[in-house]
Amino acid sequence: MAREHETTADTYVVTWTVEPGESGQRLDHFLKEKYRKLSRSYLQDAIKTKRVTLNKESSKASRILKVGEKVYVQSTRGKEPKVDFNYTVLFEDADILVVDKPGNLPVHPTGRYFFHTLLTQLRVENGNEVNEKKEFWIVHRLDRETSGVLVIAKNPAAAADLTSQWERRETSKEYLAIVRGVVEKDQFEINAPLGNHTTSQIKLKMNVVEMGQDGEPLYLPKSEVLPSRTGFEVVERVADQYTIVRCMPHTGRQHQIRVHLWHIDHPIAGDKLYGTDDEFFLSTTMGHDFPSMEVEDGIFLTRHALHAHKVGFRHPVTRELLEFASPLPPELSDFLRKVREKVRK
Secondary structure, X not given: OEEOOOOOOOEEEEEEEOOHHHOOOEXXXXXXXXXOOOOHHHHHHHHHOOOEEEOOEOOOOOOEOOOOOEEEEEEEOOOOOOOOOOEEEEEEOOOEEEEEEOOOOOOOOEOOEOOOOHHHHHOEEOOOEEEOOOOOEEOOOOOOOOEEEEEEEOOHHHHHHHHHHHHOOOOEEEEEEEEEOOOOOOEEEEEOOEEEOOOOOOOOOEEXXXXXXXXXXXXXXXXXXXXXXXXXXXXEEEOXXXXXXXXXXXXXXXXXXXXXXXXXOOOEOOOOOOOOOHHHHHHHXXXXXXXXXXXXXXXXXXXXXXXXXXXXXXXXXXXXXXXXXXXXXXXXXXXXXXXXXXXXX
């Protein structure tokens, strides 16, 4: 069942539930612990003007709180880039949630994104109300522009078990990537360590680490070098211009698939970080929307063409072996269609 969660109002409400160790506090003192950067006078004014309510009723700053009471804090939502909230639930029970995440949807609140993230949307109840007690745990990483299968835990025990499975590499992961150029080998593996890019202006950018004849890294401390290995298999060569590649990461480093493909001169189509120069990427971070990138003459992508196609793991409680798959999303299939049509003309 698809869920469409975008909230269009300019405000949202965060709900705090008073825990046993917090009872007996004044309301304004309780808020000061939650919002340490805000002054006490600001919080008292918020209570007075009913931007903060207790049990959905007006209150006084000096009101003593009791266990289980709910404090509602109305906040103004800042300008955030538009995202695609149309994720699909593939599976859900009391312990786990598996979703098919669209491209152009950040998972975690970070930087310019808070409300426009998957985690915040999962915590939204009753329209604009963000329930701080409704928690979810992400057990593996998908970049903001990467679409596909994402596994989420719904309680700490499930999160611990699933995280352990990922760390012990007991899971199966398969991605599909559309890369620039024709990949010649049908099957190959890249075993190349990763580390921070030493000359890029972009802090999050990674690179394959150059090693010396003695096997030691040349430009980074050894402690900052991460072993990284990915298997690849050609699925289809498209119009002598692109290749659809199946990617099987054996390690889970940041941007691993993207960097390994970039390293062999086959960057992922539409990758603004590893398929262009630093200046272009930095220019895309200035606006409030996902900018389109002209990948082919007259053909655009708003995101990089990397898709988490399949994920397999054991259920944290039943131990049943589960596997979930997601086909290429419409925007990537449409990109391939346009490339093929252009060649036929």
